[in-house]
Amino acid sequence: METVKLHDKTFKTSIPFAEIETSVIQLAQQINADYQGRKPLFLAVLNGSFMFAADLMKHICVDCEISFIKVASYHGVSSAGTVSELIGLTENIQNRDVIILEDIVDSGLTLEKVVGLINARKPSSVKVAALLLKPEAYKKSIPVDYVAFKIPNDFIVGYGLDYDGLGRNLKNIYKIEN
Numbered sequence: 150m151e152t153v154k155l156h157d158k159t160f161k162t163s164i165p166f167a168e169i170e171t172s173v174i175q176l177a178q179q180i181n182a183d184y185q186g187r188k189p190l191f192l193a194v195l196n197g198s199f200m201f202a203a204d205l206m207k208h209i210c211v212d213c214e215i216s217f218i219k220v221a222s223y224h225g226v227s228s229a230g231t232v233s234e235l236i237g238l239t240e241n242i243q244n245r246d247v248i249i250l251e252d253i254v255d256s257g258l259t260l261e262k263v264v265g266l267i268n269a270r271k272p273s274s275v276k277v278a279a280l281l282l283k284p285e286a287y288k289k290s291i292p293v294d295y296v297a298f299k300i301p302n303d304f305i306v307g308y309g310l311d312y313d314g315l316g317r318n319l320k321n322i323y324k325i326e327n
């Protein structure tokens with residue numbers, strides 16, 4: 150089995166690209182069926198979702214648009230806690246059918262923030278498509294409508310996902326070796 154070393158850690162193949170491709174195509178087919186006659190706007194959350202988004206979009210055959218967003222967090226000046234802001238969303242999403250593309254949903258904190266910020270702009274619907282979901286870690290109630298893989302609580306890299314900046318370019322998904 151192929152292993153890769155990133156920084157101080159070793160990772161071994163967990164999901165080879167051929168399996169990723171098959172599941173991503175199936176996911177695209179579900180979306181095609183559900184969005185017939187509509188014109189969804191895909192919003193891919195950078196950085197992690199770039200590869201998933203690119204491969205998924207090749208198999209979407211309804212009229213659609215795609216844009217890319219980032220979520221920035223900073224500490225507000227007066228009140229305690231972290232404030233989040235959407236970066237890069239220039240489209241008016243009012244009355245649009247939005248599909249959020251995420252690389253991985255772990256605790257769900259990021260997704261909750263993204264969905265909250267999107268909903269504030271009054272789209273007509275919001276659905277979530279994630280390449281990976283860690284069901285044991287997921288603590289939120291927002292439905293993850295389309296999931297390519299449910300995985301255990303292991304740390305993984307590749308196919309867009311990184312370990313401290315490295316590994317996003319890898320074609321397969323690898324999991325950390327203990």
Ligand code: IMP
Nearest residue numbers: 254255256257258259303304305310311
């Ligand atoms: P959450 O907010 O806890 O759901 O975490 C989501 C974010 O954490 C993802 O968008 C990833 O950037 C990162 N993340 C969570 N699990 C992993 C992993 O196994 N490998 C790499 N990044 C991860």
Ligand code: MG
Nearest residue numbers: 195196197252
């Ligand atoms: Mg991410």
